[in-house]
Amino acid sequence: MNRWDGLLICPKIQKRLEKTKEYAASWIPRWNGIDQCEVVGPFNKQYIVDFKQQTCGCRGWEMSGIPCPRAVGALHLMSEDVEYYVHEYYAVETYRKIYKQHINTINDAELWPVKKYAIILPPPLKKKVGRRQVERRKEPGEATSTPQDATRLSRRGLVMKCSNYKKEGHNKRSCKGQCDKLLVRIAYNYIIPVVFRR
Numbered sequence: 001m002n003r004w005d006g007l008l009i010c011p012k013i014q015k016r017l018e019k020t021k022e023y024a025a026s027w028i029p030r031w032n033g034i035d036q037c038e039v040v041g042p043f044n045k046q047y048i049v050d051f052k053q054q055t056c057g058c059r060g061w062e063m064s065g066i067p068c069p070r071a072v073g074a075l076h077l078m079s080e081d082v083e084y085y086v087h088e089y090y091a092v093e094t095y096r097k098i099y100k101q102h103i104n105t106i107n108d109a110e111l112w113p114v115k116k117y118a119i120i121l122p123p124p125l126k127k128k129v130g131r132r133q134v135e136r137r138k139e140p141g142e143a144t145s146t147p148q149d150a151t152r153l154s155r156r157g158l159v160m161k162c163s164n165y166k167k168e169g170h171n172k173r174s175c176k177g178q179c180d181k182l183l184v185r186i187a188y189n190y191i192i193p194v195v196f197r198r
Helices: 011-026 060-064 069-077 092-098 147-151 178-197
Strands: 028-031 036-040 046-050
Touching: 011 069, 028 069, 036 069, 046 069, 060 069
Parallel strands: none
Antiparallel strands: 028 036, 036 046
């Protein structure tokens, strides 16, 4: 850890921060005059960066503790050193404090003292009733994985139309006016030919 002398934050976090600085070039910050910046980026996406609370509208800074590309761009505008805005968890000093205490050594497992208690085993497996589920339950609208279903079109969102009455909302099978149609067919097949015969 002596090779880390002079570093403010740990090397892996420094490397990640350098990559974030490259992404920050595509964001344009505008200072509001106090301690906030409005940052506009690609596709006119807009976020607010607050230096005092160390927050960004994307919530990346709060969640990781490392300034996001929008925050880095805003900090460059204010001529601030980005490393000072990284959370103290990632500081070299914090790392040294964590590993300052010595780690106790242990013997091989064969030399461990034998306990008088019984060995704890996992509970026995109970076979469930019914057919075992092979595939996971898919979310609604998720594509199926079988090759047969990959070639078929989904009927989701398709409006049903009755072929009897040409009305939307139901199909021929669930048509409530089947009796009316039957009477019309009977009238058409039997009454009309009788009329023409006369």
